Amino acid sequence: MSGDIERRGLMLVLSSPSGAGKTTLTRGLLDSDSGIVLSVSVTTRPRRPNEVDGRDYFFVRPDAFEDMVQRDALFEHAVVFGHRYGTPRKPVTDALAAGRDVLFDIDWQGTQQLKERAREDLVSVFILPPSHDELERRLRARAQDSDAVVAARMAKAASEISHWPEYDYVVVNSDLAAAQAKVRAILEAERARRTRLIGVGEFVAGLT
Amino acid sequence: MSGDIERRGLMLVLSSPSGAGKTTLTRGLLDSDSGIVLSVSVTTRPRRPNEVDGRDYFFVRPDAFEDMVQRDALFEHAVVFGHRYGTPRKPVTDALAAGRDVLFDIDWQGTQQLKERAREDLVSVFILPPSHDELERRLRARAQDSDAVVAARMAKAASEISHWPEYDYVVVNSDLAAAQAKVRAILEAERARRTRLIGVGEFVAGLT
Numbered sequence: 001m002s003g004d005i006e007r008r009g010l011m012l013v014l015s016s017p018s019g020a021g022k023t024t025l026t027r028g029l030l031d032s033d034s035g036i037v038l039s040v041s042v043t044t045r046p047r048r049p050n051e052v053d054g055r056d057y058f059f060v061r062p063d064a065f066e067d068m069v070q071r072d073a074l075f076e077h078a079v080v081f082g083h084r085y086g087t088p089r090k091p092v093t094d095a096l097a098a099g100r101d102v103l104f105d106i107d108w109q110g111t112q113q114l115k116e117r118a119r120e121d122l123v124s125v126f127i128l129p130p131s132h133d134e135l136e137r138r139l140r141a142r143a144q145d146s147d148a149v150v151a152a153r154m155a156k157a158a159s160e161i162s163h164w165p166e167y168d169y170v171v172v173n174s175d176l177a178a179a180q181a182k183v184r185a186i187l188e189a190e191r192a193r194r195t196r197l198i199g200v201g202e203f204v205a206g207l208t
Numbered sequence: 209m210s211g212d213i214e215r216r217g218l219m220l221v222l223s224s225p226s227g228a229g230k231t232t233l234t235r236g237l238l239d240s241d242s243g244i245v246l247s248v249s250v251t252t253r254p255r256r257p258n259e260v261d262g263r264d265y266f267f268v269r270p271d272a273f274e275d276m277v278q279r280d281a282l283f284e285h286a287v288v289f290g291h292r293y294g295t296p297r298k299p300v301t302d303a304l305a306a307g308r309d310v311l312f313d314i315d316w317q318g319t320q321q322l323k324e325r326a327r328e329d330l331v332s333v334f335i336l337p338p339s340h341d342e343l344e345r346r347l348r349a350r351a352q353d354s355d356a357v358v359a360a361r362m363a364k365a366a367s368e369i370s371h372w373p374e375y376d377y378v379v380v381n382s383d384l385a386a387a388q389a390k391v392r393a394i395l396e397a398e399r400a401r402r403t404r405l406i407g408v409g410e411f412v413a414g415l416t
Binding site: 004005125126128129130131132135154157158161162164165167168169170171172174181182184185186188189190192193194197200203204206207208 | 212213333334336337338339340343362365366369370372373375376377378379380382389390392393394396397398400401402405408411412414415416
């Protein structure tokens with residue numbers, strides 16, 4: 001327990017291709033740990049029927065997005081398949097200042113930009129599916145899709161996966177409970193990292 | 209779970225002053241995790257009544273120790289209060305080659321030498337006692353000692369504690385179960401570190 005020592009909040013990024021179970025891992029982590037909050041991205045892409053504004057994304061019009069860019073209100077932003085995605089800055093800095101950690105469910109482009117802006121505070125995890133067959137099965141299970149659609153999704157997944165060398169940790173999601181435990185362990189460990197524990201000097205001065 | 213991916217073994221160092229509960233944490237970790245083995249140090253200091261040769265230390269005569277140094281059979285060695293301490297090399301390299309992790313219960317001098325010899329594979333954790341009063345209580349509880357003896361132990365503890373900035377992680381042992389969980393999380397997380405997972409490239413090639 002390093003709970004006695006003042007520390008900087010950390011930014012935990014989970015990235016993965018579709019079909020690796022990242023959304024389930026994200027929800028599981030948020031449910032099991034009150035010390036971490038989700039960064040909700042802003043996007044110009046249309047809301048899907050199962051999505052909730054403010055929970056999955058903040059859905060905005062292109063001019064509102066551009067206005068946020070101009071006001072430097074975004075930590076990072078990128079274009080993916082013609083739609084813009086970004087991370088609002090204020091919720092992140094507010095959470096970190098309050099000693100809370102922030103979870104990011106973003107892709108490799110967003111991760112690269114966050115790295116440039118928050119090197120020491122960033123912890124990045126890449127989630128991999130357990131096998132080619134299982135990945136294909138999960139991508140197909142999403143909907144009753146044609147082989148061509150599934151092949152296109154596999155190609156997109158392969159492109160995402162090629163960015164694993166840019167991450168600090170790699171977790172294979174063969175078993176959900178084991179993968180959850182691994183991600184929780186990464187968060188717990190990173191909270192005990194010496195460079196993050198800004199209060200150790202003061203704590204130690206009181207010991208001796 | 210990254211159990212599907214080949215990885216290098218890691219070397220986990222736990223250091224602390226006397227009275228911080230390190231021995232209990234070490235035993236707890238070894239009992240709960242079959243993937244990690246303890247590196248038993250060799251020393252020229254006399255065996256204490258409660259110590260077992262080959263479990264706590266390998267107790268050897270000075271000439272045998274010097275012979276190990278000459279044969280380069282030690283990973284690191286140092287002199288502490290006139291006695292020599294060292295880490296036999298072969299058990300460590302054998303365990304790492306077999307894909308197991310190795311736990312080291314050594315002081316800051318040994319840690320510094322291991323760092324020089326095994327930079328990437330080394331993970332170092334410094335255990336701190338929860339408070340000045342608790343540290344003093346634990347050092348006194350060891351035996352019915354005079355104030356002068358306890359003061360000398362406190363001074364030695366303070367000297368050890370001054371080396372915390374040389375470690376990767378800092379864990380305060382206020383609550384044993386919480387400290388155990390923290391050390392286990394550090395081990396689990398470090399096992400998922402990308403630089404350690406030498407088989408990811410091959411694994412990913414099979415995915416896509």
